[in-house]
Amino acid sequence: MTGFPLLYEIDLTNFRSIRGRVQTPLDAKMVLVHGENGAGKTSLLTAIEIALTGRAIALQRADPAYAKQLIYRHADTYRHADTGNIALTTTGLIGSNQFSASFNAEGITERSVLSPSLAAFFSERCYLPQSMLGQLLQIYQESDSSPNSPLARFVTELLGLDRLDAIETGLAPVDDLRNLRKTSRLFAPTESEKQRLERSLADYQSSRALAQRDFTAALAAVNEAWAALELDGKVDEKSLPTLDYPRDTKSDEDELSTLFVHRRNLEFIRRSLSSDSDNAAAAAEASLVAEHRGAGEALAKWTSEYQARITDLEKRVAELLPDISTSAASVVSWHVEASGRLAEDLRQTRERVAKMSADTNRRAALMSELDVERKNLKTIDDEIGLIGSNADRLAEILSNINAVIVDDYCPVCDRNFAETRQGALVDHVHRKVSRLSGSAERLLGLSRNRSAQQELIESLVREQAEIDARFGAAGQLSTLARREAELETVVSELASLAEPIAAYARISAQEVGARRAISNLQSQSSSRTTALEQLGEIASALSLDTPGQLQASDGMLVNLEPEVAARIERVTHRSNSRRKLVDSEKQAKLLLDRKNELDQRVARETSLVAQKVASLRRATKIRTDAQTIRERVESVRAAIIRREFNDRLNRLWRDLFVRLAPNEPFVPAFQIPTHSTNQLKPRLITRHRSGGAGGTPGAMLSSGNLNTAALTLFLALHLTVAPQLPWLVLDDPIQSMDDVHIAHFAALLRTLSKEHHRQIVVAVHDRQLFEYLRLELSPAFADDSLLTVELSRSGSRDTHLFSKRYHHQEETALIHAA
Template structure:
């Protein structure tokens, strides 16, 4: 059964508003409508229903899918019915919502491509058909015209061979097709460089190991071992692991602290206490205590009430009852004054913060632009400095402080100079343009610091901007703080009096307690001094020896012992650290030796593989050249004799008076892929130029139209359909008449189902007359599309069937 289009239902699609159903079950369907009425939308809906896509719109507008649904709707819908398609569904429904399609077209991918290239000629495609079939890519393997040539001549196998061997023509193409070959090609010089670098690292590592070994031997000498002792010997390892001096150091430190404490105690005890001194001290303590209690019951309570009120605003103020009143009042007064000043300052600054933010934003933008320029200049001058300069330069933009971004150590511990300046000097020393790089780096650091300061200032200024609620709260706070400040000022005399009472009472009590304790200390201190002699194995304190001199003798002995043990322990720790570092270096030495050996083996293996690959690439190039030569010979022998003849006949039929006819030509060069290009030929002989330059506007339209028909007729009609949108642009009456006759021939004799859309009513009526049914079972459908009063699309459908002419029959 011959494939036929049966019907189409469209809802809110492009210019179609509402739902319309269009019958298509006729050899010829003519569609008429004014501009914007929706006739092109009907043809686009047919393309969407058949292929699941609108390729004709995608060629001119990549974002076409955002305009498929009518502007007054949220969802568009297309339903199409066909018959005669073997092994395919005969109906399809596709929805379009939010630039997404749901549903599948009727045709397979192969038939969809055939429909788009050889069955449907959109209005936007007609004027650009010649350009579309002259693809601009150097290989031209994806252009519709080149695909047609391949289908026509059966070049699929040769094309597949040439395409498969294309990457072998240039090793740069092997990055994708043969990534392993490219990796090996790049890896060989890198491996050679790596082996050289590893060898240098091995030499430097051996020097470091020798230096550390000599350092450990020097430390062992300090610990009492013989000179040139083997650092791996059991004796040396035993000394390094021993921690016997640590407990002794701790014991001596404790004794030293105890001796110092006894010396301080002894210096405070010099004489005894009399009974008269003790009675006077007790009487004075009683009088001062009574005066202090009287003050607390009067002015002290008033001061406490003020502090209780301030506790709601300052929770950490010292209490005048638990500390000195003068101190508590001074702290409170300073706190209130500072808060008053701060609140007033915040209110004053709030007006200026907005202007400051704008100025800071502008400065930050300029600083970032300047830093970007400096980074480009630094990268330019640092490019010649090798891998080390590149590594240092990549770190420099991340240095904003003295902390190293690699090891996280503070550079200020080892140098007084800033880390950024040190890095800049190192980069400059590695490049030929050291002066410029150093200047740019320094300026970049200054610009980065300025940017950081500006951003910090902006954050601070933005944080200070007050809301209306915050501003009102501040005003209330200022008023309350002023009341506290006044109250504290008025209590100054009372606070001074309380401070005096408190000081007198404290001094009297302390004096009394000191007198009571002084008698007992002298006896206790001498007994404690005798114990130090036992602990240190020294001579005891003699009866006539002053206690201060004995304690000084003990302290001197402890200091000398500590110094000797500390030096030995320090040497042991340093030696242990060096041995650990030496062990790490030994492991690294073994790893380096293994890495050098592995890289050499890998280099040998890769070099052998590359030799084999290069030989195969050369063979592939030769095979590809022979395949291209054979393909070119086939195209030159067959191409002009097949399609050109059909195109010439169609063009001459529509434009009998035109002295030029369009034709295909092949490039002069035999290299490259199949490339179909267009030219014009004189009917009398000889070549012209490109049809767009040699033909008039009307005949150019005719050339494009006949090229499309030639492409359709030159192959077996997988889909015997022709859908053409407004095909007679710039044609005169002769061309239109010839075109109508050609459509009649295609429909009546070649069995093509034809759908033509026009916007001129006289042309529509003329085509309806020319394509009217000519025999029994022949039909014609005319469709007039318009809009109702409510803006919805309406269809005027008129089927025409063949009716015998009774006058002729009679």
């Protein structure tokens, strides 16, 4: 990711149309938000504005009491949320990068926002709400030459010309030096006191300069002796009073005594080696030493070329695998272990990302399925209630009665059923039993269906609980996605180092072989063996490499003799420097105390002089400033208007509009008077590309091109000033645009992101448009990034948010084909 400030992550709870808590990353150069109408796109972008600025200007224009409507409200009053909050994280800003807002039904209760200037810049130049786009179109349609027209008021507020009018009015009374003296009766006494203080200050400054010169010389002597003693750091004015170092010279005297003993021993070894006549062994030993040196130089070259990369890579691997062994023991073993474990970790991470994505989708589907199945269970319960609970028992009784019927006389009431003229009594009872038995069977079937439905609901609830248990903390999916990207990068880097590490193994083997050959050769000569042992003892005492493994004894002797001589000279110099340091320290501390005392006096006198000078400057500049400002207010106003509109805004607006609408012959622009004026009277016009004048934009442009004109005007206003915040947040900017305009708009977004280093957040509601922009804005280079955010609602009206990150994928098919 680049080093410019980024919107990094936002966490919302019960904000406007968003129910519950949603969290999404925003750390990509291009963020594409999609959702159907009412899903929460505008709420997400409005939350960004409130977190950064503490207010929502578009909502405030529509309803001054909008803050009381920020909390999520449900159709059922009892399901209203009590509190809500917004937490936004950014990166790269100076100061705080954490912004938040808490709110309830009474309004915003707590907030942590940008500074007023940055907040105003974001609202005016970075965020284009959907409702604001409509207001710009209204400005085009209702514009006229009146200074009170909607367009004139908008531009006046934009350029801050009302401030120039206020300055001219406020400074009108202050136009005469006599008025200045009347308002400040202490002007003359202040001038006299200033002269006296300046003379006193000059005396103190002269004395202070002399003290500073002497102290600088003394401190230089301290640092010279300090450096000679090879002590850490450098002595400065701050560390001088508490300077701590060994002042005793006894250790130097003991070290000199030891060095003199080493020098006598080296002279004895040289005499003993000069009698050895085995020149062939010495030549062979020198050849092996040269071979060993060559292998060591190859290792050093390899280390200078690859060690930094391996060290950096080892840190990144350690962050991913804290328990892995370091490369100090064996680079080859470390590389093999890291490659294998990271490849396995990458595979497991990919599986977890896929699993969590599937769980997220299944969790949303389960909520909808549970709503449906619970409604089915209620329908079964209602139908069971309609069937009598005693139908089965009555059918059994009638069946027993039917066995004793022999004619049409009822065995219960002893009446003649033939009188009813409904057929035989046996047939009547049989039909009644059949109907009652059918109701009982229906009741039994509904009971079985209810049990099956209940088991299905319990199964869905268990599955939901299992998914919730696996789901983990909020934002874990984003964290895993980032880890997956880091693992892919590190695994690729490890693979690129495979061949250099193999070369390292070969060079190391050559170096070890030469070292062993030298050791074998030297062990065959008793005199040289004895000399090497003595040289090794001396080298060890001097904290140097022992000669038995790395070089010939003659060469080692040549190296040790000048080393001992140099150390004798160095210790002698150090002892003298230590004595010099003690003396210089005492002198420097005395001079420092004197300088500090003069510094306090100079500071006191300087402060008094500055107070008098500031008073006089304020008094003398009031008249000049008032006259100059009054004379130049009108010319400055005209210069601002011409520069902003003609030289910058109109030119940039034209370039952007022509890019999005290449086939439109008329181009919108501001018409500004050429003469000076005390009132701003701009007009919106169109000009033909050939140079001719046109009518107003509302008369000359189509609905789609009016939308394009409004959108490009906002972008031009954003680009005409230095980017205090390099962000562009656009809420459904593509309205009434055809396919050509949309294609050019996508190309413009890529240009703003790539060449102008803007982070762009765009929200759209059309699914086909979302898919098209997702393809057009996909990363084309290694430092490009795209993040898609999709908002939806479940059957229970809970808000669900799904984010997906797209990285640049290098094309390998054409490389292999070539």
